[in-house]
Amino acid sequence: MLPWSAPLSGRVEHGVVHSALLRDNPLGDPHERPVYVYLPPGYDEDSGRRYPAVYVIQGYTGHVAMWFNRMPFRRPFPELADEVFAAGDTPPAIVVYVDAWTSLGGSQFLDSPATGRYHSYLCDEVVPWVDARYRTLPDPAHRAISGKSSGGYGAMVTPMLRPDLFGALATHAGDALFDVCYLPDFPRVARLLRDTYDGDYAKFLADRAERVHGTKESDNDLIEIYGYAAAYSGNADGGVSLPFDDTGAPVPEVWDRWLRWDPVRMAAESASALRGLRGIWIDAGRGDEYFLDLGATAFRRAVAAAGVPDDRVHFELFDGRHGGIEYRYPLALKFLCERIAP
Structure with a gap:
């Protein structure tokens, strides 16, 4: 395991979204936001092939460049994700790393008059920006979203709010069961x-x-x-x-x-949207310091109550806490890619 960056089988492109929706936001945060787009192995060889897309969002205090932070004895997620596709047994996908940082530490990927229109920015600006520049399959059946902690929260609520855009989700220790x-x-x-x-x-x-x-x-x-x-x-x-x-x-x-923003409570009103998803991954560490293992359990029950068939849901509580669980992300990525593949 190298202590520095390792070569990728695919490649990552860095772009900038010039957001009209975030311009003049209440916190004065930048409206020009970086976006990293991972292109899987083979993308450049077949110019006629189109790919599903997985959008990856971060937890509270996260910004997009942090995806490449390397902790001792651990590998960053972009390398782990690349390994998923390099193995050749997972349907390839474009992976989009989204930035929704604010000077308060995060946006929860919601529209708020106190932070800015981050939900709309993700859905109405980032998604079209990616579809216009890359060979995606621009359909909710072939688009998923994944995240951890506050990113896991965003991954839960975004498909409930916009089933016209996202057809699968993965939440790792996402904020849920607010009580x-x-x-x-x-x-x-x-x-x-x-x-x-x-x-x-x-x-x-x-x-x-x-x-x-x-x-x-x-x-x-x-x-x-x-x-x-x-x-x-x-x-x-x-x-x-x-x-x-x-x-x-x-x-x-x-x-x-x-x-009203608790995913467990939102599920009942969003039952139709949840039933339309092709796959739902829910996991958390049993020792999560914020009791998000209990939130994951409650969300799993809410998903079942909404009528989502069991064969579309992966639910797992694993030995672990809130941090150091990036090794779980590629497991969910593989699950999502299998569900949204054409």
Whole structure:
């Protein structure tokens, strides 16, 4: 295992999406976004062949260049994905690495007046950009989406919101069952906010803007919950409503806005969209620190209740925690490619 980059059997092209939808977004984040497109072995040899596409999205704090980060004794996902196709026993596909980073750490791949139109950007700009430049099969039956953590969340909700675009999904430890994965953090974050910033998020944001993020121990916990709130309970004026009060107790009217975005609850209203999917991969580590193994279990049950046949679903709880599970991604990639192949 090399400690530096290894050669690929396919190749990766780097492009830029000039997004009209993200221009002048509330956070002032860039509207020009990088996109990495992996082309499988053989793509250049047969100019008449068209390919299905798998869109890959990242977790909270992720940006597209991080896909190539190399941890000790581990390989980055683009190399693992390339190995899937190089083996020759998986139908080839184009793999699209999407950037939806925000200066709050992430967008949850939703449209929000507090962050920007990241769901629409993905669906109405990135997908057409790829279809216009590469030999895709531009049909939902041949297009899938995959992600981990917040990316797993996006992979769950995007096909429910846009079944006209995506025909399969894979979610690894995706945010789900909000009562379990988010609610327990509220008292702890309320206490941190009280003790470090007099309970005032505006003071935290102003202080954070003047220094390097992470130089205070409370930074990550405070920005994460605020980033989620900006996605789930952003307001028309660009402000953000917190889902808890100064005691850490939920604010019912705001918490209800969050719950409407819970994939477990969305599944009932999106039953038809879920039944139309060709494949659904759900997995999580049994020791997930955010209890997303329980969220995965609840989403699997919601998918079954929606009437999705068992033979279209792969569900697995494996020994592991939230991090260090990139070895799971190529397993799901193979599953997806087999389901969306022509």
